Amino acid sequence: MPALGMAQETGKLLTWLKNPGDAVSVGDVLFEVETDKSVSEVEAQSDGFLTDVIAAAGDDVPVGQKIAMISETAAGSGSVPASKSEPDLAPEPEVVSEPPKQVPLPAKDASRPAAPTGIGGRILASPKARRLAREQGLDLARLAEAGHAQPFHAADIDTLAAMGQRADITIGSSRSFVTASCDSAAFDAVLAQMKEDAGIVLEPHALVAGFAAAALRATLEDTETRIVIALVSAADRAPFLYADPDRTRPTRPRLAEDDAKPSLFLRDMTGTRITGVSLATEDAPAITLGGGDGRDFTISLSFGATLQSAAALDMLDAFAARLEAPLEHLV
Structure with missing residues (x-):
C-alpha cells in the first residue's frame, strides 16, 4: 500500500480495476484507494502481469504492506480475495420441509431516489x-x-x-426556490478594467443591485414601477436600500428612504460558503449571490406568491446573464 499523504497510516482499498493475470503497463491504473482526505488512483510502476493479490475491496491496509505483485509471467495469479462486505458463509444443511408461505413484500416507492453509495454521504x-x-x-x-x-x-x-445543466425548483408550503450558476470572470474583469483604464471605481453592490432590478423589471407588466432593492452583504448585515438601481449609474447609486418597502431582497454572500437563504418573514423575492473570488457565481432565488414560477425562471436567467456578460448590459 503506497503512502499517499504525509500523515497516512492506512488506506482503504475501494476497488480493483485490474484482475489477477491481467497484463499491465507502466501508468495503468491498478486500483483505487481512499484516505481520510481523498480518493486516489494507484498506477503500475512497471510492466508485467498482476499476480499474488492478497487484499480485497473494502480492506484497510497499512502503508507499506504488500497487496499484490507485478510479475514477469501470469503464473500463480490466483484470484481477488472476497470483499469483507461479502463474507463467505458455510453452506447450511439441506432440510426437507413444507414450502414456506409466500408473504407479499411492500411495493417500492418509485418516487424515492436511489441512495448514493458513497461512504458517509460523500x-x-x-x-x-x-x-x-x-x-x-x-x-x-x-x-x-x-x-x-x-x-x-x-x-x-x-x-x-x-444530462445537461439544470435549474432546481423546490416547492414548499410558502416559498419556492430556483438555483443557477454562472462564470464570474467577466464581472471581475470589468471592475478591474474600469479602474485601470478610466480610473472609475465601480461599486460592486450597486452594480449587482442594478442587474437584479433590471431582471425583476423585465417580469413586470408595469415597467415604470418603482423598484427598491434591499441589499445585505456578508461584511455589513444592515441593508442598503437602493431605489431603481437599474436606472442610475453604478458610480452614483440612489438610496431609498429607510421605511421603503423592498421589491427584492439581495444578499451578497460572495467570498463565503453560503449559497442560499430564505426567511419566513420575507414576502418579497430574495436572491442570494455566492461564490466569486475566482469561483463561479452561485445564485439562489427564493420567492412566494408575489412571483409566478415562469417569471422566477426568466428573472433568474436574466440576472445570471448580466453577471456573466456585464459589459454588454453597461453599454
Missing part, C-alpha cells in the same frame, strides 16, 4: 473525474442521484455532461 470519484467535473461546471452528485455506481471515473463525465 461522493466517491477519482481525482481525474473530479477535475473534469470541476472544469466543466458539473455536479457529481447528479450521477449518484441517478443511481450510477460509485466511485466515478473519467468516463462517467461524458454521461454526466449528457
